[in-house]
Amino acid sequence: MFHDRAKIYVQGGAGGSGVVSFRREAHVPKGGPDGGDGGRGGDVAIVVDQSLRDLASFRRGSHFKATRGGHGQGANKHGATPARLEVKVPPGTVVVDPELGDRWDLTEPGQHAVVARGGSGGRGNRHFATATRQTPRFAEKGLPGEERWLTLELKLRADAGLVGLPNAGKSSLLASLTRARPKVADYPFTTLEPVLGTLERDDRQLVLADIPGLIEGASAGAGLGHEFLAHVERCRLLVHVLDLAPLDGSDPVANHATVEAELREHGHGLAGLPRILTLSKADLVPPEQVEKAAREWRERTGLRVIATSAATGAGIPDLRDAIFERVPEETADAAGEQPATHRVYRPGAGDSFSVERVGPGAFRVEGGRIDRLMARHDIENSESLRYVEERLRALGVIRALEAAGFEPGDDVEIAGVVFELDPG
Ligand SMILES: Nc1nc2c(ncn2[C@@H]2O[C@H](COP(=O)(O)OP(=O)(O)OP(=O)(O)O)[C@@H](O)[C@H]2O)c(=O)[nH]1
Numbered sequence: 433m434f435h436d437r438a439k440i441y442v443q444g445g446a447g448g449s450g451v452v453s454f455r456r457e458a459h460v461p462k463g464g465p466d467g468g469d470g471g472r473g474g475d476v477a478i479v480v481d482q483s484l485r486d487l488a489s490f491r492r493g494s495h496f497k498a499t500r501g502g503h504g505q506g507a508n509k510h511g512a513t514p515a516r517l518e519v520k521v522p523p524g525t526v527v528v529d530p531e532l533g534d535r536w537d538l539t540e541p542g543q544h545a546v547v548a549r550g551g552s553g554g555r556g557n558r559h560f561a562t563a564t565r566q567t568p569r570f571a572e573k574g575l576p577g578e579e580r581w582l583t584l585e586l587k588l589r590a591d592a593g594l595v596g597l598p599n600a601g602k603s604s605l606l607a608s609l610t611r612a613r614p615k616v617a618d619y620p621f622t623t624l625e626p627v628l629g630t631l632e633r634d635d636r637q638l639v640l641a642d643i644p645g646l647i648e649g650a651s652a653g654a655g656l657g658h659e660f661l662a663h664v665e666r667c668r669l670l671v672h673v674l675d676l677a678p679l680d681g682s683d684p685v686a687n688h689a690t691v692e693a694e695l696r697e698h699g700h701g702l703a704g705l706p707r708i709l710t711l712s713k714a715d716l717v718p719p720e721q722v723e724k725a726a727r728e729w730r731e732r733t734g735l736r737v738i739a740t741s742a743a744t745g746a747g748i749p750d751l752r753d754a755i756f757e758r759v760p761e762e763t764a765d766a767a768g769e770q771p772a773t774h775r776v777y778r779p780g781a782g783d784s785f786s787v788e789r790v791g792p793g794a795f796r797v798e799g800g801r802i803d804r805l806m807a808r809h810d811i812e813n814s815e816s817l818r819y820v821e822e823r824l825r826a827l828g829v830i831r832a833l834e835a836a837g838f839e840p841g842d843d844v845e846i847a848g849v850v851f852e853l854d855p856g
């Protein structure tokens with residue numbers, strides 16, 4: 433089975449905590465604060481690995497959590513920042529955050545996207561020393577890392593795609609044109625997953641995809657052609673393979689229409705892609721008939737029409753040349769495509785806050801910055817609490833509370849923590 437979808441959970445490492453420490457030296461009885469800062473938590477990055485073919489590895493595990501940052505230490509020692517956690521995906525993986533709408537198109541080997549940043553580390557106590565607080569006995573805690581669910585979808589990156597009914601001879605053509613060796617057999621639905629091959633010329637390489645056969649209403653027959661059309665969306669050329677002498681005696685004109693209708697039905701611009709029409713298995717039909725058919729198809733469709741035989745090799749070089757000719761050269765822009773810019777996502781980001789009276793002598797404050805302040809400090813520690821009060825005053829929260837009727841000693845709830853606020 434070809435795994436082209438996965439859902440993963442990513443979480444950046446928490447930041448390490450800052451530490452409370454005081455200098456200790458022989459002959460120096462009371463040293464100043466020297467507690468180091470915590471390190472940033474590790475990031476989670478999704479990285480393109482060329483050796484991977486599909487997303488099967490995500491069946492075994494779907495949770496990726498980066499390592500937390502080291503805690504600070506005395507003597508102003510910073511906590512360590514761990515290496516980022518790399519999640520490897522094959523080229524052509526599209527990563528989407530369905531909730532926020534972020535999207536990264538990972539197409540080139542080595543390309544990467546940071547999808548969950550580690551939390552920042554807390555500051556050590558030396559940062560909180562002031563003229564009036566020379567021996568701060570508190571430090572900040574590290575913040576949690578970003579976390580989210582992401583969907584991964586693999587879209588094969590082929591320049592040209594072979595499309596047609598089952599048994600039309602698509603895999604045989606791929607084998608004639610490239611070094612790929614897809615399975616070929618005289619029954620329909622031999623190819624059950626897309627196969628890629630590389631067309632080589634001195635100055636250029638193109639990736640050609642053999643797509644499982646399409647049938648009318650294929651969307652109902654799970655796992656076959658229609659589903660794989662999603663992979664062809666990035667193709668810049670389609671080679672429609674039409675059997676000149678179908679085994680089942682069906683009419684090539686109707687067969688052609690069926691496949692074109694499926695392409696239209698799938699949408700996503702497939703119907704508008706440039707086409708080459710290949711009349712396959714030409715060796716099974718007398719040459720005059722091949723000539724006549726080619727002429728008729730040219731008139732009927734206005735397309736470039738090439739009769740081919742995978743059995744004798746007739747028309748194969750022409751088809752190869754036509755593919756090189758019709759696939760537009762990649763523009764510099766498209767080749768150097770970078771992943772979409774990372775929208776920095778911080779839970780509850782923003783500086784604004786709201787104050788609300790929730791009962792007699794009880795208030796609730798909400799706001800990203802205020803929440804982070806609470807996350808950083810342990811208000812059981814009276815010095816920490818005093819610092820939090822200072823910050824609340826500086827941020828205008830105390831004033832807003834007073835405007836809402838707050839009096840010293842009332843209860844205040846911030847980020848789920850209720851405490852008695854008695855700002856001095
Ligand atoms: N005589 C002759 N037979 C061919 C030629 N091309 C393909 N065939 C035969 O046609 C049958 C189908 O060929 P495939 O290449 O497997 O066809 P396909 O379009 O990939 O079929 P699915 O994967 O089932 O969609 C096989 O028995 C091939 O040997 C050709 O040029 N000449």
Ligand SMILES: [Mg+2]
Nearest residue numbers: 602603622623
């Ligand atoms: Mg096939």
